[in-house]
Amino acid sequence: MTTIAKNRVCLWFDGDAEAAAKFYASTFSDSSVDAVHRAPSDYPAGKQGDALTVDFTVMGIPCMGLNGGPAFSHNESFSFQVATNDQAETDRYWNAIISNGGEASACGWCKDQWGISWQITPVALTQAITSSNAAVAKRAFDAMLTMTKIDVGTIVAAVRG
Numbered sequence: 029m030t031t032i033a034k035n036r037v038c039l040w041f042d043g044d045a046e047a048a049a050k051f052y053a054s055t056f057s058d059s060s061v062d063a064v065h066r067a068p069s070d071y072p073a074g075k076q077g078d079a080l081t082v083d084f085t086v087m088g089i090p091c092m093g094l095n096g097g098p099a100f101s102h103n104e105s106f107s108f109q110v111a112t113n114d115q116a117e118t119d120r121y122w123n124a125i126i127s128n129g130g131e132a133s134a135c136g137w138c139k140d141q142w143g144i145s146w147q148i149t150p151v152a153l154t155q156a157i158t159s160s161n162a163a164v165a166k167r168a169f170d171a172m173l174t175m176t177k178i179d180v181g182t183i184v185a186a187v188r189g
Contacts, residue, residue, distance in 0.1 A: 045093025
């Protein structure tokens with residue numbers, strides 16, 4: 029018997045839970061598709077044998093994708109925040125999401141093709157905007173407000189003044 033996580037994120041999809049889980053597993057480290065559960069009979073959003081739920085892990089976070097149909101869509105009130113170590117990692121995750129049918133937003137936010145929001149956030153940015161030095165935090169925050177994808181070099185320059 030499979031151990032079920034005591035708490036996990038449940039994401040609603042319109043038939044694409046398995047495709048989303050496979051994308052996340054191939055894009056993010058410590059991610060996997062753990063199980064696909066097929067509908068035992070027809071249901072309002074699908075047919076018997078369709079993927080009803082998909083258990084997957086995104087960067088160590090247990091998730092379940094529910095193919096519930098078109099009734100609900102994702103919005104920015106939920107997002108995954110990915111802490112990146114450098115510009116190369118920031119670029120890799122950002123580009124994977126955007127180039128796979130996603131869209132860019134502001135201040136390091138983007139959406140994947142399923143409408144899930146992601147914050148691709150370099151650790152350098154988090155450290156800078158939470159600095160105990162108010163002037164450093166303000167410069168870094170003001171620099172971030174001008175960005176779509178976060179540029180680590182610009183943040184580092186803002187910290188230096």
